[in-house]
Amino acid sequence: MKKAKAPEKIGPYSVQDCIGEGSMGEIWLCHDPSLDRMLVVKRMQLALRGYEDLVQRFNREVQVLAAMNHQNIVQVYGYWMEKGLLNLSMEFINGWSLRQILDKSNTFPPWVACSILWGILNALVHTHTRKFVHRDLKPSNIMVDFAGTAKLLDFGVVRIEDQEITIPGTIIGSAAYMSPEQVRGESVTEHSDIFSLGIIAFEMLAGRHPFKEDSAEKTTRNILSREIYPSDFPEDVPPSLRRLVRRMLAKEPSRRANSAYACLKELDSIMSGLPRELSHPLSSWLRSVRKEMPFPAAPRWKKSLPPLAWLAIATGIGLVAGMVLIAVV
Numbered sequence: 001m002k003k004a005k006a007p008e009k010i011g012p013y014s015v016q017d018c019i020g021e022g023s024m025g026e027i028w029l030c031h032d033p034s035l036d037r038m039l040v041v042k043r044m045q046l047a048l049r050g051y052e053d054l055v056q057r058f059n060r061e062v063q064v065l066a067a068m069n070h071q072n073i074v075q076v077y078g079y080w081m082e083k084g085l086l087n088l089s090m091e092f093i094n095g096w097s098l099r100q101i102l103d104k105s106n107t108f109p110p111w112v113a114c115s116i117l118w119g120i121l122n123a124l125v126h127t128h129t130r131k132f133v134h135r136d137l138k139p140s141n142i143m144v145d146f147a148g149t150a151k152l153l154d155f156g157v158v159r160i161e162d163q164e165i166t167i168p169g170t171i172i173g174s175a176a177y178m179s180p181e182q183v184r185g186e187s188v189t190e191h192s193d194i195f196s197l198g199i200i201a202f203e204m205l206a207g208r209h210p211f212k213e214d215s216a217e218k219t220t221r222n223i224l225s226r227e228i229y230p231s232d233f234p235e236d237v238p239p240s241l242r243r244l245v246r247r248m249l250a251k252e253p254s255r256r257a258n259s260a261y262a263c264l265k266e267l268d269s270i271m272s273g274l275p276r277e278l279s280h281p282l283s284s285w286l287r288s289v290r291k292e293m294p295f296p297a298a299p300r301w302k303k304s305l306p307p308l309a310w311l312a313i314a315t316g317i318g319l320v321a322g323m324v325l326i327a328v329v
Ligand SMILES: Nc1ncnc2c1ncn2[C@@H]1O[C@H](COP(=O)(O)OP(=O)(O)O)[C@@H](O)[C@H]1O
Pocket: 019, 020, 021, 022, 023, 024, 025, 027, 040, 042, 074, 090, 091, 092, 093, 094, 097, 140, 141, 153, 154, 155, 156
């Protein structure tokens, strides 16, 4: 990564390292001596000064983050102007971006994918309830901390109800994770976030992007027309999970899984055989990915019997009881 020249201090914080350099500015890892804790400052690049719309986008990210308070969404601490630069301070997520994890390990056991999906769906329910649409869900905007919690970040291109910010020459969202309606330039609602998360879910489960090819044109064409079938998933993915991801990837927003909350409810029943608290096993799994060690044992995924099986068991018991009764009488 190209490193920007580190300032010694940003506000009252001492600067430790540049941990990201993106579209809007640099991300600095800092130390707050008053509380003796690490934090992150996202800073608008000097060269971008004067670009009113980018400043507006930065301001938007701050306002949206400030309105949120959720364990699966990065927490904002403060916002100030200093020497003509805009600074946004926030919680330091000590972990890896989902992009880094996918690049290191493209075989996510289904329970790991479910656990990350669970966290991000919770973040989306919180976001959508506040009438925000993220619009840029992709693996580099999701982090998993080393304690095993998935976090959503980068609310820079969020859309608030009917307000739209467009930046000339900039594509809103990343082509490979766009929904069909985003590709077509139509109005974007929370259904679009569900499609993007469906792509991420598929990528975690299958170890490959469902639509990506060597050019943006081919990729967007696939987003518009390539259907995903149950047979596209690896064998160890339960049919109910395949069904959910395929519903998230429906081309027509009206046919797509209805809301993040509906997806969460469906995922809840898919995960019913798993322990509710998965951060500890997720943290161990992430450690094994980082250290390239064998995966730890998966949490127990109890297979629940389908309703028909229960009916057959009940009928069997009834028959045996009837026969015993007849024999006795
Ligand atoms: N709060 C944070 N804690 C730790 N790392 C972060 C944090 N925010 C961002 N990063 C890192 O910086 C990268 C870019 O951050 P992001 O907010 O997505 O900026 P951009 O607008 O440049 O895409 C992330 O993928 C992540 O690796």
